[in-house]
Amino acid sequence: MSDGPPERDTSAPRTSSEFARIDVIRRLLTEGSPLAAQVLLGIGDDAAALAPVDEPLVWTVDCAVDGVHFRHDLMSFEDAGYRATMAAASDLAAMGARPLGLLASLILPRGLSDADLEALVRGQRAACDTIGAPLIGGNLARGRELSITTTALGATPRPLRRDGARPGDELALAGPVGLAAAGLRLAQQGGPVHAEALAAFRRPLARIEAGLSAREGAHAGIDISDGLASDLGHLIRASGIRAELDAAALLTDSLREAATLVGADPLDLALHGGEDYALLVAGPSVGALPGFTRIGRCMAGTPGTPEILLASADGRATAVTGRGFDHFT
Ligand SMILES: Nc1ncnc2c1ncn2[C@@H]1O[C@H](COP(=O)(O)OP(=O)(O)O)[C@@H](O)[C@H]1O
Ligand SMILES: Cc1ncc(C[n+]2csc(CCOP(=O)(O)OP(=O)(O)O)c2C)c(N)n1
Ligand SMILES: [Mg+2]
Known part of the structure; x- marks a missing residue:
């Protein structure tokens, strides 16, 4: 031994x-x-x-x-x-x-x-x-x-809060929404590959530069972890307003392709898929900020009307229903 x-x-x-x-x-x-x-x-x-x-x-x-x-x-x-x-x-x-x-x-x-x-x-x-x-x-x-x-x-000299959005403000996004949720489903299915969707899930980007460029002009901001509708809901409830989203602004060719691969509706992924960590801001002309895309507008809160409307290309507006990720339901 x-x-x-x-x-x-x-x-x-x-x-x-x-x-x-x-x-x-x-x-x-x-x-x-x-x-x-x-x-x-x-x-x-x-x-x-x-x-x-x-x-x-x-x-x-x-x-x-x-x-x-x-x-x-x-x-x-x-x-x-x-x-x-x-x-x-x-x-x-x-x-x-x-x-x-x-x-x-x-x-x-x-x-x-x-x-x-x-x-x-x-x-x-x-x-x-x-x-x-x-x-x-x-x-x-x-x-x-x-x-x-x-x-x-x-x-930061002035923390960008959730509760400052006002009627008339634009809503703008830095980063994609829906792609990460498609990427998660692709990974779970283990089938076809969509490189952009998988990267959106595995390698999200914190929009630090976008946040710095928005803090002067934006009235409010939130990042999208649980889903756009859910997180926009936090922002508008905190601000006491309603919002209208422009469906066409949420859809990209890439999201459509990835949605087809996972058999999902691209708008459903954009509204309710989470973990893209896109940055949503509200403010006058925020859609013109570098790195941002205008996706909708803020409206005065009216009791009894839907909190979030979705405007389609033909001009019709429907209430956004369905919910994002919740750890306990
Ligand atoms: N266990 C906790 N103790 C104290 N505050 C909490 C706790 N969990 C969440 N919060 C607070 O609740 C608010 C909302 O949290 P959350 O929805 O997790 O925010 P986010 O989606 O930005 O991470 C935040 O201000 C957060 O600090
Ligand atoms: C295996 C697996 N199942 C489901 C999900 C989906 N998912 C989990 S947590 C989450 C929301 C974001 O996480 P959370 O801890 O709520 O972040 P926060 O809002 O605190 O920033 C989502 C969409 C996932 N990422 N991985
Ligand atoms: Mg957050």
Whole structure:
């Protein structure tokens, strides 16, 4: 019998200790880029430290849970990390904030290998590089299912709220709606491929630049996570108004193609499919802002009339019914 160290079972995926994993995470998140100017202290101490900012701070948290927001068997760990980070950053975009830094709390199931964790962190890093803000700390723990909880901190002179839209305002969108829901269904079906729809689901983009460009002229804003009708509903109820959407403005050739592949109505996907993380804003002439498309208008709230109307090309307007994603129904 050898009295040397036990040989590692090379067939089993490698799972290093907590502290070895934190070292790897730190390397993957920091290598190749200097510490951002606003970061006084990043990964490695009891908490991160940021330099003071002379503006209101905007602060949000969001989670991505395996089986609820993604399925690890249908999505790479890299995509899961990227997407979770973008979904959190999207709430900063919706507030018209510039991101300062993020924190991530990871729950890892026992079997998740070092390679899987590294892929996940590479996805987080790619999202951070895209939005231009670093991930500067977090937490690691073992748990039954994989989850990624991300907090994002940003700053803006005037947070863009949900409750400022007024009758007469235009409604405008930055980014597609409906494609991500089509992408999710395609991934679940495992059949035909529509690259744009799959990318919309796996690699959404937080519309940070659009949010910054909208904050001067827009009266209100929200990001579309649960579905356009559902999230527009939050904005108009908060603002005490009604809205009319222009059906033609929501449909693109790409959405029509993807909808055909999954056997869905493209308008239904555009109105009720979630997780594109498009940015919806209301304000005078917001449709002319760079990166935005006009999709409708705001009207005075009248008791007893539908909250959201959909105007079709022939000029008819119908009430929007049906609902977006809800975690508890
Ligand atoms: N567990 C909670 N504790 C406190 N506030 C919460 C909680 N969950 C949601 N909220 C608040 O409710 C509001 C709506 O949340 P949500 O619909 O999740 O927003 P979003 O879709 O932008 O992520 C937000 O202001 C959020 O901070
Ligand atoms: C496996 C799987 N099933 C269903 C969905 C659809 N889905 C899950 S959460 C969600 C809405 C957005 O997530 P939420 O946590 O509500 O984001 P928030 O509104 O808090 O930003 C949708 C459309 C999915 N992404 N993955
Ligand atoms: Mg939001």
